[in-house]
Amino acid sequence: MPHFLSQTDADFEARFTALLGMKREDSPDVDTAVAAIIADVRARGDSAVLELTAKFDRMAIAPAQMRFSEAEIAAECAKVSDADRAALELAAARIRAYHERQLPKDESWTDATGATLGWRWSAVSAAGLYVPGGLASYPSSVLMNAIPAKVAGVGRLAITVPTPDGVTNPLVLLAARIAGVDEIYRIGGAQAIAALAYGTQTIAPVDKITGPGNAFVAAAKRRVFGKVGIDMIAGPSEILVIADKDNDPDWIAVDLLSQAEHDESAQSILITDDAAFGEAVAQAVAKRLETLERRKIAGKSWEDFGAVIVVDSLDKAVELSDRIAPEHLELCVADPVALSRNITHAGAIFLGAWTPEAIGDYIGGPNHVLPTARSARFSSGLSVLDFMKRTTLAQMTPQALAAIGPSAERLAQSESLQAHGLSVRARLDRLNGPDAV
Amino acid sequence: MPHFLSQTDADFEARFTALLGMKREDSPDVDTAVAAIIADVRARGDSAVLELTAKFDRMAIAPAQMRFSEAEIAAECAKVSDADRAALELAAARIRAYHERQLPKDESWTDATGATLGWRWSAVSAAGLYVPGGLASYPSSVLMNAIPAKVAGVGRLAITVPTPDGVTNPLVLLAARIAGVDEIYRIGGAQAIAALAYGTQTIAPVDKITGPGNAFVAAAKRRVFGKVGIDMIAGPSEILVIADKDNDPDWIAVDLLSQAEHDESAQSILITDDAAFGEAVAQAVAKRLETLERRKIAGKSWEDFGAVIVVDSLDKAVELSDRIAPEHLELCVADPVALSRNITHAGAIFLGAWTPEAIGDYIGGPNHVLPTARSARFSSGLSVLDFMKRTTLAQMTPQALAAIGPSAERLAQSESLQAHGLSVRARLDRLNGPDAV
Known part of the structure; x- marks a missing residue:
């Protein structure tokens, strides 16, 4: 059972605060191990990377095999069905169209003193994108990271993706090809981040590193920050749905589960102004969980971190939403646009019941790399600007x-x-x- | 004597690479100490902050004295001369006018499928600005950090500025007042960063922390990154001047010294296509150093890290400049605008001999918080965008x-x-x- 909170409860504020402060991530302290890995890669380059790859990914490869050859990429891409390819291409086209609108403008003006002022944007020269291997090796994430970089004008875009036991995900390679990625390396972990940041004999260093990863990757990104730019340290995914009673409880239930199925640490919250509707959604979730493929993960997430919050009015829902500062916010209400104008802190807003969050994960156009763990209070989703920098000008x-x-x-x-x-x-x-x- | 390099030297590339890789900062490893301070402030709040203030700033104060009262601020501001006040006000007006042009636009459009897409910008609700005490307590930095925050629309802007032995800089308080800062606290060090990030009984937590500081402050900012947003970890200041022979060597000399005087770790580099001019500048620097107030600091910086690089052509100067990715770049050449178009990596460009870098430090309009240590490859100076975040929209x-x-x-x-x-x-x-x- 998820957490049930009602604004009318005497202890509502205490319980809501507890929900906000809930520690969902149990990050192991891998910082010492990661520091040693980075030092080793800086000192020994390829040799260190390959030893660590043999150890962690159980793959003995030579330096020349670190990078996927054109032939290997083509062979993997050929394994993808036409339907999957078409879906990836449609997603890429929509993501590209959205992000092209983010390209910033240079400015220049002369003020009353005669001074000419302004600024100019330019792209990062080289960027690296970390793609996880195994279960969380998502082609959609390749598109979401690589396309903004290429739209920004990044000249050289390298991907690292571990292939444990030699298993490659053809869709990841196809997504990379569609997005225009220049180099793909079959390495992962902290050693991949170190190789991208400092370079090895085989891999030239990059200026910016983005992409999700496990605790080792996150710790490595934090350590190389400053030597290179990084995007953000992403936490487990979250969704907040604000829904009135005029919704199909099952739609809302699958929306909540679409976050819960990511990870046992994911969090799905419903805020509604109708207690009976909240109950109906909880029942619909329970019913869907009976047959869901990832019911163990989704069920654990929903039980531990899921919540149904009943409020007196949608105004109260807005107030609570801003305190949560959700990564994803669905507004399933009569006038979602009007309600959205009152929201200050959210990574992405999905307007109306016909806009399930999953559309944003894949194909809507906006980026799916979004601020988690309340960081929408101060940060934004990934964009073209993350791959550009501004030079100020004065004359x-x-x-x-x-x-x-x-x-x-x-x-x-x-x-x-x-x-x-x-x-x-x-x-x-x-x-x-x-x-x- | 600074480093002299000439493109015609056989070992030019090796020496230039060595110059690039020179370690200028000897950061003490204060991370363990900082972790303990942050934990202490999180656990004990005001009590911890005040104990640490008593210890490091030699000031025993009560919680109610942490914040400057309106009367105290007014009394300090009254000590500032009219001329200094007028200069600060002119600087503030120019910085505000420049940064107001950075306010980003919201976008919304409907595509061929009927999907409405876009994004909306909003300000961070609360920001904290760290201002160093003592020698590096600069009112100009208060303006440069606080004005973009207020232009962005930050509702609550708090400053922490340590006042060791109870010594306050009236200009810092006046700059804060002119910039519209809401709260000023007389605390500093890692404990101030912890207080801003996590809050205490007296200080409400903020969402974003910016501003320069010593090794403790930098380590604390790195540690609270994620809980709050931070700007950047700034290194020692740098200037690169590209100048042809049609310049007054003395002008270029004082420009180089204006960075060197900041810090023994600062770096000033001249690239010129005329060897005799390079010599003349070095002589002018030596002459100015004889009488400069901060000649010890500036002399040490120039001797250890200063460089005069002679190249065959301005094209080569551009190539080297992009490898340096300087924080400040002065183009003292016949057609600085044309040359600037070839530059890709620089924090700020100052066009022509009539634009000394110091204008940018104080009054030009652009921000003086700029990427150091080659980070202009992937990051930008402080701007209004640092205090805003973008919510994506899809319907x-x-x-x-x-x-x-x-x-x-x-x-x-x-x-x-x-x-x-x-x-x-x-x-x-x-x-x-x-x-x-």
């Missing part, structure tokens, strides 16, 4: 410098940074001196 | 779901995520069933 004229330079000089003095002031003064003196401009 | 119609839903279902099946597929199928069945929409 003074002698007149502009004459207008604002003295204030800069004064502030430099107040901070006891004399040379800063002198660099302005030397020029101002020329303006006023015998060689005046 | 399907029944027809849109009919068009793209089957592909989502297929991809869900290929990833063995049955409930994802069912959440689409349940709706598609309604479309095709007896109750068809």
